[in-house]
Amino acid sequence: MSSVNGVTRRLPDVTWCGLFEQRARRSPDRVCLVADEVPWTFHELDLWGDRLARSLQDAGASPGTVVACAMTRSVRAMLGVLAVAKAGAVHLPVDPALPAARIDAILADARPAVVLTDVARLRHRADVVLSTEAWKAELAGYAGHRPPGDVAGPAYLIYTSGSTGLPKGVLVGHRSLVNLYGELASAFFPAGRGPQRVAHGLPLVFDASWNPLLWMAGGHELHLLPDPVRADPGSYVDFVREHRLSVVEAVPAQMSALLEAGLLDGRSRPRTLLMGGEAVGRDLWAQLRGAAGVTAVNLYGPTECTVFTTACRLDDRATPSIGRPIGNTTAQVVDEHLRPVPVGEPGELVIGGSCLALGYPGRPELTADRFVTTGERRYRTGDRCRLTADGHLEWLGRLDDQVKIRGHRVEPGEVEQALLASPGVRQAVVRAEGSEPRLVAYVVLDTGSVTTLRERLRAVLPSYLLPSAVIPLDAMPLGPTGKIDRAALKPPVAVRRTIVLTSTQELVAAAFRVQLEIPAVDADSDFFDLGGHSLSAAALAARLRARGVPCSLRDVLLRRTVARLAELVPVTEKGRTP
Structure with missing residues (x-):
């Protein structure tokens, strides 16, 4: 049977805040937080x-x-x-x-x-x-x-993307947080052989930001990275070294950028690297698995299961895995009727135990649909997984069209609803495309333009929900039943035209094409309109610096186009670019 259980652990009868207060009584004069260079x-x-x-x-x-x-x-x-x-x-x-x-x-x-x-x-x-x-x-x-x-009561309410066009709230209880604390205290805190210095570089509205807070409640010293620092991999690495931080947690895309910026170069390096929020690729897995003196851990868990539900040390597995359940947690792979599938067979992952959220406030039907009771209360994750013979879980993708973009859980349906609510939009379909998922919107417009539509979306959606591309179509492709054939959607064939770029512009354009995985750009192409974001902007700046261009993250943010960034390219006496 494809099920695996975490260790049974007795939980203290206290809230997470009570854990912090107990620590404050035991170690009142120890520094627990450093924010804006001020110790508390x-x-x-x-x-x-x-x-x-x-x-x-x-x-x-x-x-x-x-x-x-x-x-x-x-x-x-x-x-x-x-x-x-x-x-x-x-x-x-x-x-x-x-x-x-x-x-x-x-x-x-x-x-x-x-x-x-x-x-x-x-x-x-x-x-x-x-x-x-x-x-x-x-x-x-x-x-x-x-x-x-x-x-036994609720601790926090956090909103995620919703397919109906509105964000939905997930309510999580103190017992789940205390259970997570117990896992950290048992499996992670001892690795440092004493109080550790922990980087808090996660967005404060992520449920994952509870991880560093629980490290602090465990007696460790939490360092809150300022926004400009956490957005720039080079500055982030400098901050880690300057403050001698030993624990760093990031989504895999950001972790890759930190490694490229030299996070593990030299002797001063963190001892523990934690990743979560999206799938870890094979290259990153192999790179971290081979890093000497570093414990890297992959953390998996939906918001409904309190930050992370399973964990896998990278040195335990040669290929990506989400590992085994944390304490007081059960995991099972089932078919569409919630029946267990054989070991090695794919199915939907369902989670039970102390990690489960209380539900979706004000949405009893959705709560009943996702939190099912068949012997015990369990959460249907919607993730396609399989259990291997050695008891590890492997993530195989989603059963629906939900995706993770820069660690955010995204329902393309929410973006579709925002598009359909916009004046002049007759039809809209949004899909995730590319090896690094990005949202692409296909629209049929009665009136207006793509430019005005983008402006409206910026006014109603957070940045991670903005489509990288909005493609206007004369009509949607239809299947035999008359419904939109989503699989047949593709950009219209563009009229071939010659793009004339200077040598400096071509250097920058090449970096755009590689970073964004697109075939062509011109001098006026805007990095962010093409799907760039803060992490990829930092990677673009690093890519240009490697070609001898003095480019910082701030430069990319301010000089968004190929032509403007090309002004930074140094030119030799013979007029050649580096």
């Missing part, structure tokens, strides 16, 4: 967390209510997570950089009792405002403690 001890963070919790309570937060935190990347964001837990409330992270319409949709669905922010443009939405200059003064008058948290 466990006692200091615990004290300010209590004071902010009282402020949230005065604003309306109470056990079980939702507190939305739209925070910049600073110590205030860390305090927000802690204070919400101390108030007994449910933490809802909101990216303040999201389009206003997206924020409105999330807040309308979650109906938070309190909105906490330190962002000027969101002050009118907030019940508690933490200003950059005076946030300590605003809280200094508060003291006192919060009611004890409900160890």
Whole structure:
């Protein structure tokens, strides 16, 4: 039978916040967080967390209510997570950089009792405002403690892409977080033989950002990377070396960029590398598996199963695997009727145990569909997997069209709904294409243009949901039943034309073509309109530097086109490019 169980582990009867408070009592003077180059001890963070919790309570937060935190990347964001837990409330992270319409949709669905922010443009939405200059003064008058948290209650609410066109919330409980802490404490913390310095370079709105927070609760020193640093692989590597960080976690695409930037060069290198959020390719697996003095681990888990559900050390397997279940967790590969399939046969992965989320608030039908009860409560992941003879799970792809893009879980249907809601769009289909998945939209327009359509999408969708290409068609291909034949979709044959580029422009254009995996670009081609993003922009800058062009990530962000970037290419006395 293709099932495998994690070890059974007794969980402490406490919330994740209680774990932090226990640590603060044992080691009050130890540094637990470094943010903006300012160290914070466990006692200091615990004290300010209590004071902010009282402020949230005065604003309306109470056990079980939702507190939305739209925070910049600073110590205030860390305090927000802690204070919400101390108030007994449910933490809802909101990216303040999201389009206003997206924020409105999330807040309308979650109906938070309190909105906490330190962002000027969101002050009118907030019940508690933490200003950059005076946030300590605003809280200094508060003291006192919060009611004890409900160890069986909800801890956080996080929104993912939804196929209906609206993001959907996933509610996760304290017991699941404490179970995850138990796995980290048992399998990961001992590797450093003492307190470790942990990089927090993950987006604060990722559920994976709980991993570094739980490291901190375990007595380790957490270093919050500023946004400009975490977006540039070279700066990230410099930060790791300067602060002597021993634990780094990133999505595989970013990990590849960090390795290319020299993360493992020299003696000063992290000891533990953690990857999750998307599949690890064979090349990256082999590269990290062969790295001396480094423990690399692949982490797998849907949002509904609390950050990560299975783990695999790369030195345990020669080829990519998602490994075995964590403690108090079961994994089984089943057919479409939820019957176990034989070992080695592919099927859908279903997960059970302490890791499971509480469900989708306000969506009982969806909760019942995905969280099934057949003997025990289990989550249908929608992932196609198989169990090998040695008890390891291998990920084989999705059973639906959901994809991971830069670590974000993306439903192409959500983008389709946004397109169909746009004026002038008669039909729309969105697919993930390419070896590094990118969204491509095919549209039939009654009125308007692709340019105006892109502008509308930027106003309503986060950057990771924006299509890399929007391709207008005269009509959609239809199958025998009259439905759109998605498999037949392809860009229209372009009229062959000659693209004339200077030698400097051709050097940059070649880098565009390789980085974006596209056949042709011209002088006015915009890197980001062609599907580039912050990680690939950093990789493009590195690719150009390798060709002798003094190009930084900032240059790519500001000089988005081939022609503008070509201005950076040095020219020799004979007029030749490097």
